[in-house]
Amino acid sequence: MGLLTPDYYYTDVAAVDLAALAERGITALLVDLDNTLMPRGTSEFPAEASAFARRVREAGMRACLVSNNWHGRVRTAADALGFDLVPRALKPLPSGFRRGLTLLGARPEEAAVIGDQVFTDILGGNACGLVTVLVLPLSSTDLPHTLLLRMLESRVLAGRTPTA
Ligand SMILES: [Mg+2]
Known part of the structure; x- marks a missing residue:
């Protein structure tokens, strides 16, 4: 269960306590x-994403x-946010996270993963020795295999509630 357990669990990126992450030495996300x-499936850029980047x-x-x-959409989003980008990351495999660490010039112990999926973001992040932060998905629309994994996620997360 350890690899599937997030270190933090929040309702959304707005609720993520960056000061708490900084306190434990996190400088890269x-x-x-x-x-x-x-x-997923929208091209409109939510104000919450820009606020998070700020x-x-x-x-x-x-x-x-x-x-x-x-898709071009991920490049557009990265540019709008001022974030670096690793597309085709193949999460939960470690290669995408490692490329991200290299781009940011960060060591694993300085980095945290933030994502909405236990079996890609959290599993991959924990396997790389990163601090892991789970958020609730913004939309119930998702790829068919992801929706299947969501059913397993709810078992893994049983009893845990996200911090708002
Ligand atoms: Mg996701």
Whole structure:
């Protein structure tokens, strides 16, 4: 169960306590895009994503989008946020997270993963020795295999409630 357990669990990125992460030495964030910063299947850029990017900068942290997606949309989002980008990340495999660490010039112990999926973001992040932060998905729209995994996620997370 350890690899599937997030260190932190919040309702959304707005609730993520960056000061608490900074206190434990986190300076770099590897952030999921779909259903973490943007609802999947939408092209409109939510104000919450920009507000999060601003908070990251104000906290003196650097961030990189690490997305399994590869459409132009992820590049547009990374540019709009001022984040680095690892597309086609193949999460939960470690290679995408490692590329993100390299881009940010961070060591694993300085980095946290933020994402909405236990079996990609959290599993991969824990396997790489990163601090892991789970958020609730922005939309219930998702890929068919993801919706299947959501049913397993609810078992893994049984009894845990996100901090608002
Ligand atoms: Mg996601």
